[in-house]
Amino acid sequence: MLNKNYSKEHEEYLKKLKRRKMAIITVQILILILFFVQWEIMANLKIVDPFLVSQPSRMVKFLIKLYNEGTLFRHIGVTCYETIIGFVLGTIIGTIIAILLWASDFISKVLDPYLVVLNALPKIALGPIIIFWVGNGQPAIIAIALMISLIVTIISVSSGFKEVDKDKIKLLQTFGASKLQILRYVVLPSSIPTMISALKINVGLSWVGVIVGEFLVAQEGLGFLIVFGGQVAQLDMVMLSIIILSVAAYLMYEIVAIFERKYLRWRG
């Protein structure tokens, strides 16, 4: 449709939309800049205590120090790695379990209350047990992240499966489809939007799991920097890690969103 000749009115309309979008982005960036500038000034003027709230210039110094020590990317990398493994595993294993539940209505009904209980339970409470079982290291962190996203995935993907249009299943049955074919041809493809939204939720949950896990056991990673910074009263370290964490979380969410747009092309 790009090469179509639009009327003047339509061109005006498009321009207006574009201007509005630019305005929104500009204001968003301005807010960010203002926030950091006022933070810096307030700290410089000792209106707020830089020891307690840190200050952008100190954070930059700390960033450079980490970079020079060569540990900056190591910490970011470790945390991102754990998070990605956590939410990818959570989504895949959760979906597989949801498929098994779909295959047997009986098992699904039997397990229903247990899933509800597990879902209500704050999974973080299982942290110490997981460390005890899995060991005091990275696998435990990933396991905690996985625990947090797993049950939600099972529940949301299962309910997505149940919402699949019964008549579409009936249509396949008119061709004599087997249960496996029904899964492959209609249940899975029409649940892709649900699975992607589970993936999106899991990205967020996985960050929570990983950071908590790192609080408990880690020797490296952003979560470790946050706890360690707190223990040695280095608020620069804490604040910087939180900011890096926010940026990383945002980027990861965007990547999943791009993935979503790509896969939902046919929705038009």
Next chain:
Amino acid sequence: MVATLKIENLSIKYHTLDDETEAVKNLNLDVNDGEFISIVGPSGCGKTTILSAIAGLLRPSSGKIYLDGSEINYPCNKNCNKIGYMLQRDHLFEWRSILKNVTLGLEIQNKFNKNSVKKIEDMLQKYGLLSFKDYYPHQLSGGMRQRVALIRTLATDPEILLLDEPFSALDYQTRLAVSDEIYKIIKDEGKTTIMVTHDIAESISLSDRVVVLSKRPAQIKNIYDIKLSVENRTPLKSREAPEFRYYFNAIWKELDIHVE
């Protein structure tokens, strides 16, 4: 003439936790080879249920259905592949292109190969859809979607077609045009057809026989042999036949629809 499809003493009840619904009672019907039969009846009387039973999608409470002399069982057996069932809505899969939608039945029945692609492309060509084969369903009009759904049903080369209100989703103008097209497709392919509809005029204009059902539980009230004095019969021409009005009034009275 030997009946292709034979329905004997068919009764169907639905059981749910809080009720039992008798949808079909003691129904007998013979359908001949190449015949176009319409079933009309009040809303909710059990028309879809009858088609589902013929397609082997549900287990009758009693009675038997034979296709070419062999019984149709539930869950559906080999006989299923001889039946093409077009549901009340087109149910095209949004995530599949038009071509992939049409090949769905073949894929399920493991009959998909190079030859079938050729055959399907010929069919799409013949019915004016070839240039849309890489489109997705949302890019098509309602009438086109309906034609795609029919071709999807025909692609597995069934002996008998079951159409459940195939035109109900279309507006009146489109409906007339699409029923003309679809009638032509079915006659071209020489299929035996059972069509369910609410529309009396539509049933007369398309069919060789019209079966009128009672209120639920569905029983046959009457069967009309439609004999129209038009040459080269098409649904649109049929509507101009002098006998059309007669059949219309008779079936209308038979249906006994009250507005309360």
